[in-house]
Amino acid sequence: MDIQILQYIKSIIYIIASVTFVVGLKMMSNPKSARKGNLYAAGGMTLAILATIFCHEGAVSPVIYVLIVAAIAIGTIIGWLTAKRVQMTKMPELVSMFNGMGGACAALIGLMEFHHNIGDAAKVSTIIAGMIIGSVSFSGSIVAYLKLNGSMKKPLRLPNYNVINTIMLIAVVVFGAWMVMSGTDSSVMLYALFAVALLYGIMFVVPIGGADMPVVISLLNSFTGLAAAFGGFLYDNKVMLTGGILVGSAGTLLTIVMCKAMNRSLFNVIFGAFGESAASGSADDVHGSIKDISTTDVAVLMNYSKKVVIVPGYGLAVAQAQHVIHELEMLLEERGVEVKYAIHPVAGRMPGHMNVLLAESNVDYGKLIEMEEINPEFEQTDVVLVVGANDVVNPAAKSDPSSPIYGMPILEVDRAKHIIVNKRSMNAGYAGIENLLFYNDKTNMFFGDAKKALTDLVAELKTM
Amino acid sequence: MESILAFIAEHELMIYFIILSVFVGIEVIGKVPTVLHTPLMSGANAIHGVVIVGAIIVMLNTEPDNYALLGLGFLAVLLGTLNVVGGFVVTDRMLEMFKKK
Incomplete structure (x- = not known):
């Protein structure tokens, strides 16, 4: 076919792909059309990739086609299998990992394109910017991944880490600017910049506490989008631009929404990391005793309630107790008890994590109530069952200005008549803060692994 | 300047x-309602995988005897594919659970 016609076809396909990205994201805003939206975007992406390969201008050696197809084939198999096999609870870290892969891809493009464009300051600055952002996103995502899967539990903080990080950030930017201004073609310098950017990505995420990881992943997600957009600018490639910028702006907005849900600013998440104030308002000033409760007592209490609200948290996900909790809900509903789920926007490890998890066990949407709506209902609630949630129900967020989570909106479960907290042990939550709720007079602790404890509870209820 | x-x-x-x-x-x-935040983040994550298009362009413009660049390019395309395929499949899995209602 005529070379020119192939170019027209490519342009048209890129337009179609860009539209599928916008429409796909739009459709994801509604549960009914969300899945279709994702498929549209995937279809558009496939078209764009095929058009890039097969509508290329100029002669290309067959060896290169073989390499490209081989790389795509291997990536598809690994990506597909990993995504299909992962457990629901591991999805957040997988998203972080895939995000890192995209960042690495952008960084590698920068490494490869640098030498071809020496002398063109505008292109070199685009390349350098894309490479830096891609590298930070890559190493940062890997750290976030390690933190979420538990390999890196405690936030690691050097003394004055904020100062160190700020200096590093300035150093990276100055280094990058120097690369552009000096017009150097030194590979050593290029790789040095790459290494410094990677190091900055690590230093950037390492001091941030695990509870803030969702925000970090969302932010890094928008970084990778930005890196892709720089690539689009470099190649004057509209589909990369649309995709990259869409994700860049959407990711930033999502990050801000998530920060708002925790009543903190992005600045505070990055620089104020949990911990400095945590030392002052923690364990020692907690007084009072905790009360144990038996499975039978919980069953009786629930059986004779009018209204039960379940507060799920990460512990539910870890114990894989989403199915048994649905069973409990149905059993109670059969007995005429009204059951609802109270969903805190940042419960779990990602916003919406609990929704995804409960949807897996076929819990009705209508029963998942968001924080603002459920809070006024706690007054009329007989029993609140907290399963594996901690920080999102910690009253210190309202009452203790010295607490690191002070100001975060919480589920006000202490307004209910009875509170039952299922937990494996008395360990503090992910943010590492003591929870006064457990010492409340209305609170009973229902110790045990969520899945086992709830299974016992369901069995007990069935005998009544 | x-x-x-x-x-x-x-x-x-x-x-x-x-x-x-x-x-x-x-x-x-x-x-987008909170319910869909995780799938949305994941879907957006898959879309920025479009960066793979850049990796493919570099590969197509590389001379077949420049092994160092081809090696980097191969890796870039592979990582980009992981981002795209893994991202869309995982999003689909999350959204699949919402459909039965």
Whole structure:
């Protein structure tokens, strides 16, 4: 076919792909059309990739086609299998990992394109910017991944880490600017910049506490989008631009929404990391005793309630107790008890994590109530069952200005008549803060692994 | 400095395009309910995998005997594919659970 016609076809396909990205994201805003939206975007992406390969201008050696197809084939198999096999609870870290892969891809493009464009300051600055952002996103995502899967539990903080990080950030930017201004073609310098950017990505995420990881992943997600957009600018490639910028702006907005849900600013998440104030308002000033409760007592209490609200948290996900909790809900509903789920926007490890998890066990949407709506209902609630949630129900967020989570909106479960907290042990939550709720007079602790404890509870209820 | 200014002037349309795209991104995402935040983040994550197009372009423009660049390019395409395929499949898995209602 005529070379020119192939170019027209490519342009048209890129337009179609860009539209599928916008429409796909739009459709994801509604549960009914969300899945279709994702498929549209995937279809558009496939078209764009095929058009890039097969509508290329100029002669290309067959060896290169073989390499490209081989790389795509291997990536598809690994990506597909990993995504299909992962457990629901591991999805957040997988998203972080895939995000890192995209960042690495952008960084590698920068490494490869640098030498071809020496002398063109505008292109070199685009390349350098894309490479830096891609590298930070890559190493940062890997750290976030390690933190979420538990390999890196405690936030690691050097003394004055904020100062160190700020200096590093300035150093990276100055280094990058120097690369552009000096017009150097030194590979050593290029790789040095790459290494410094990677190091900055690590230093950037390492001091941030695990509870803030969702925000970090969302932010890094928008970084990778930005890196892709720089690539689009470099190649004057509209589909990369649309995709990259869409994700860049959407990711930033999502990050801000998530920060708002925790009543903190992005600045505070990055620089104020949990911990400095945590030392002052923690364990020692907690007084009072905790009360144990038996499975039978919980069953009786629930059986004779009018209204039960379940507060799920990460512990539910870890114990894989989403199915048994649905069973409990149905059993109670059969007995005429009204059951609802109270969903805190940042419960779990990602916003919406609990929704995804409960949807897996076929819990009705209508029963998942968001924080603002459920809070006024706690007054009329007989029993609140907290399963594996901690920080999102910690009253210190309202009452203790010295607490690191002070100001975060919480589920006000202490307004209910009875509170039952299922937990494996008395360990503090992910943010590492003591929870006064457990010492409340209305609170009973229902110790045990969520899945086992709830299974016992369901069995007990069935005998009544 | 001059070349940067010239670059901006030359790419005037592109810059308009970028600014408008930013607003489209914000507008499109703005109405997503909390329920769908995780799948949305995951879906957006898959979409920025479009960076793979750049990796493919580099590969197509590389001489077949430049092994170092081909090696890097191969890795870049592989990682980009992981981002795209893994991202869309995982999003689909999350959304699949919502459909039975």
